[in-house]
Amino acid sequence: MNAPTASLNFSEMRERAYDVFMAGVGEADPASAVEEALKxxxxxxxxxxxxxxxxxxxxxxxxxxxxxxxxxxxxxxxxxxxxxxxxxxxxxxxxxxxxxxxxxxxxxxxxxxxxxxxxxxxxxxxxxxxxxxxxxxxxxxxxxxxxxxxxxxxxxxxxxxxxxxxxxxxxxxxxxxxxxxxxxxxxxxxxxxxxxxxxxxxxxxxxxxxxxxxxxxxxxxxxxxxxxxxxxxxxxxxxxxxxxxxxxxxxxxxSNSRSVAAMARAAGGGLGHGVHVFPMPLEGDVDVAAKVILDCAIEPGIFLFGGETTVKLAGRGLGGRNQELSLRVAKLAAERGLVDYVFLSGGTDGRDGPTDAAGGLVDGSTLERLKAAGVDLNDVLARNDSYHGLEAANDLLKIGATGTNVADLQVLIRR
CATH class of the missing domain: 3.40.50.10180 (Glycerate kinase, MOFRL-like N-terminal domain)
Incomplete structure (x- = not known):
C-alpha cells in the first residue's frame, strides 16, 4: 500500500533524478565530440x-x-x-x-x-x-x-x-x-x-x-x-x-541514445534501485507517453527514457511538450494511486517550447501543491498552460540554455 505523501521525503529522489538527467545532457557536449571527430x-x-x-x-x-x-x-x-x-x-x-x-x-x-x-x-x-x-x-x-x-x-x-x-x-x-x-x-x-x-x-x-x-x-x-x-x-x-x-x-x-546510455551509467547504484532503460524512443502524443511511462513503473526502480513527444494544442496557454508530459504523468499517477515517485522530463537544450524552462520535475505531492495554490490541473491541461501549472507547484525544471540539443530525456524514480 502506498504511503501518504506527508510521510515521504522527495528531496533526495528529486536530486537524484536531476543529476541523472544532467549526466545525459553532459554526454551531448558538442565541443568534445567535434574535437574528437576532427582529430x-x-x-x-x-x-x-x-x-x-x-x-x-x-x-x-x-x-x-x-x-x-x-x-x-x-x-x-x-x-x-x-x-x-x-x-x-x-x-x-x-x-x-x-x-x-x-x-x-x-x-x-x-x-x-x-x-x-x-x-x-x-x-x-x-x-x-x-x-x-x-x-x-x-x-x-x-x-x-x-x-x-x-x-x-x-x-x-x-x-x-x-x-x-x-x-x-x-x-x-x-x-x-x-x-x-x-x-x-x-x-x-x-x-x-x-x-x-x-x-x-x-x-x-x-x-x-x-x-x-x-x-x-x-x-x-x-x-x-x-x-x-x-x-x-x-x-x-x-x-x-x-x-x-x-x-x-x-x-x-x-545522439539521444548516447545520452540515455550516459544516464544509465549515472543512475547505477544509489537509493537501492535497479536501473531500467526503455528500449524504444518515447514518441507520440504526451497523453499516450504518460501511460507508457507509468506502465513501466510497476515496481521500485529508476526508469529512463529518451525521445521526442508531441502535443496537439487545443488551448492558448504557455508551455512545451516536456512540461505537459510532466503534469500528465502527475495526473495519471494520482489516478492510479501512485505517490512514491518523482518524474523529470526535460529538453537537453534547456528550452521547452517558447519558455525559459527545460521541462518539469514532479512528484507524489505535486497535486497537493497545485490544490493549495488554487490551481485546477484539468483546466491547466485543457488550456495547454503547463508552464503556469508547474510554476504554481514550484516544479518547473530550469537549467538555462545548454548549448547542445539531442531531443528530450526522462527519468522516473519509484521507491
Missing part, C-alpha cells in the same frame, strides 16, 4: 559554417582543431555570444524571423565564396534558425507554416519533410549552394532515430520526400486549407529535376 583530418583552405542551438560550442571546438579562413555561426539568441575569430548571428527559434532570413542569405554568400573545403557543423534547431524561403514564398508565409506545424502534433520528420520543400538550403540545398567545394558535415542529432534527413531539415543530405509527399502530409494533419496561398501554389508545381547531390562526408557525433 587527424586535413582540409584545404577550410570554411566553417555552424548552424543550430549547439553551433557556437561546435564552432569554437572546430577552431581549436582547424585553422579556417572564414567561420560563420548561426544560433538561437540565447546562445549567440561573441566568439573571437568568428561571425556569430542570432536568429529566432522555434518560429523563423527576419534575422534568420538574413543569416541564411549570409550562409549562401559565404558558400558561394568558399575557395576550398567546407566544414558544416549541424545541430538541432537549425531548421527554424536558417529560413531561406523558395521564390514566391515570403518569410511571413513560412513562419505561418511553421506555427501551424508546431500546433498540429506533427513529429519532427513530418515537419522537416514539409520545411524542406519550402527552403533553398534544406534537403541538400546547402550542398548545392557550396558549388565545387567538398563539404564535411558533423551532426549532433536531435532526432531520436538519427535520421540525417530530419536533423535541421537535412541541409547536406537528400530530402525526406517530394512535394507530393509534403502535400499528403499537410492534408493528413488537416492544415492544408489553412496554409498561405503562396505555399499551396508552390507545393502543387511540378517537381524540378535537380540531378544528384554533390559528393560529401557526413559524421554523426552525438
Amino acid at each position: 587527424g583530418r586535413t582540409f584545404t583552405r577550410p570554411t566553417i559554417i555552424a548552424v543550430g542551438k549547439a553551433a557556437r560550442a561546435m564552432a569554437q571546438a572546430a577552431m581549436r582543431q582547424v585553422k579556417a579562413e572564414t567561420v560563420l555561426v548561426v544560433t538561437n539568441y540565447e546562445n549567440a555570444k561573441p566568439l573571437e575569430g568568428a561571425e556569430v548571428r542570432g536568429a529566432g527559434h522555434p518560429v523563423p524571423d527576419v534575422e534568420g532570413a538574413r543569416a541564411a542569405q549570409r550562409v549562401e554568400g559565404v558558400l558561394s565564396m568558399a575557395q576550398g573545403d567546407v566544414i558544416a557543423l549541424i545541430s538541432g534547431g537549425g531548421s527554424a534558425l536558417l529560413p531561406a524561403p523558395v521564390m514566391g514564398v515570403s518569410l511571413e508565409d513560412k513562419a505561418a507554416v511553421n506555427s501551424l506545424l508546431l500546433a498540429s502534433g506533427a513529429d519532427i520528420v513530418m515537419m522537416n519533410l514539409i520545411r524542406q520543400q519550402l527552403s533553398r538550403l534544406k534537403g541538400g540545398g546547402f550542398l548545392r549552394a557550396a558549388g565545387p567545394s567538398f563539404v564535411t558535415t558533423l551532426v549532433l542529432s536531435d532526432v531520436v532515430d538519427d535520421d540525417l534527413r530530419a536533423i535541421a531539415s537535412g541541409p547536406s543530405v537528400s530530402p525526406i520526400g517530394r512535394r507530393a509527399d509534403a502535400v499528403a502530409a499537410l492534408k493528413t494533419l488537416q492544415i492544408w486549407n489553412r496554409l498561405p496561398e503562396s505555399v499551396r501554389t508552390h507545393l502543387l508545381k511540378p517537381e524540378p529535376d535537380l540531378g544528384p547531390l554533390p559528393d560529401s562526408d557526413t559524421i554523426l557525433i552525438g
Whole structure:
C-alpha cells in the first residue's frame, strides 16, 4: 500500500533524478565530440559554417582543431555570444524571423565564396534558425507554416519533410549552394532515430520526400486549407529535376541514445534501485507517453527514457511538450494511486517550447501543491498552460540554455 505523501521525503529522489538527467545532457557536449571527430583530418583552405542551438560550442571546438579562413555561426539568441575569430548571428527559434532570413542569405554568400573545403557543423534547431524561403514564398508565409506545424502534433520528420520543400538550403540545398567545394558535415542529432534527413531539415543530405509527399502530409494533419496561398501554389508545381547531390562526408557525433546510455551509467547504484532503460524512443502524443511511462513503473526502480513527444494544442496557454508530459504523468499517477515517485522530463537544450524552462520535475505531492495554490490541473491541461501549472507547484525544471540539443530525456524514480 502506498504511503501518504506527508510521510515521504522527495528531496533526495528529486536530486537524484536531476543529476541523472544532467549526466545525459553532459554526454551531448558538442565541443568534445567535434574535437574528437576532427582529430587527424586535413582540409584545404577550410570554411566553417555552424548552424543550430549547439553551433557556437561546435564552432569554437572546430577552431581549436582547424585553422579556417572564414567561420560563420548561426544560433538561437540565447546562445549567440561573441566568439573571437568568428561571425556569430542570432536568429529566432522555434518560429523563423527576419534575422534568420538574413543569416541564411549570409550562409549562401559565404558558400558561394568558399575557395576550398567546407566544414558544416549541424545541430538541432537549425531548421527554424536558417529560413531561406523558395521564390514566391515570403518569410511571413513560412513562419505561418511553421506555427501551424508546431500546433498540429506533427513529429519532427513530418515537419522537416514539409520545411524542406519550402527552403533553398534544406534537403541538400546547402550542398548545392557550396558549388565545387567538398563539404564535411558533423551532426549532433536531435532526432531520436538519427535520421540525417530530419536533423535541421537535412541541409547536406537528400530530402525526406517530394512535394507530393509534403502535400499528403499537410492534408493528413488537416492544415492544408489553412496554409498561405503562396505555399499551396508552390507545393502543387511540378517537381524540378535537380540531378544528384554533390559528393560529401557526413559524421554523426552525438545522439539521444548516447545520452540515455550516459544516464544509465549515472543512475547505477544509489537509493537501492535497479536501473531500467526503455528500449524504444518515447514518441507520440504526451497523453499516450504518460501511460507508457507509468506502465513501466510497476515496481521500485529508476526508469529512463529518451525521445521526442508531441502535443496537439487545443488551448492558448504557455508551455512545451516536456512540461505537459510532466503534469500528465502527475495526473495519471494520482489516478492510479501512485505517490512514491518523482518524474523529470526535460529538453537537453534547456528550452521547452517558447519558455525559459527545460521541462518539469514532479512528484507524489505535486497535486497537493497545485490544490493549495488554487490551481485546477484539468483546466491547466485543457488550456495547454503547463508552464503556469508547474510554476504554481514550484516544479518547473530550469537549467538555462545548454548549448547542445539531442531531443528530450526522462527519468522516473519509484521507491
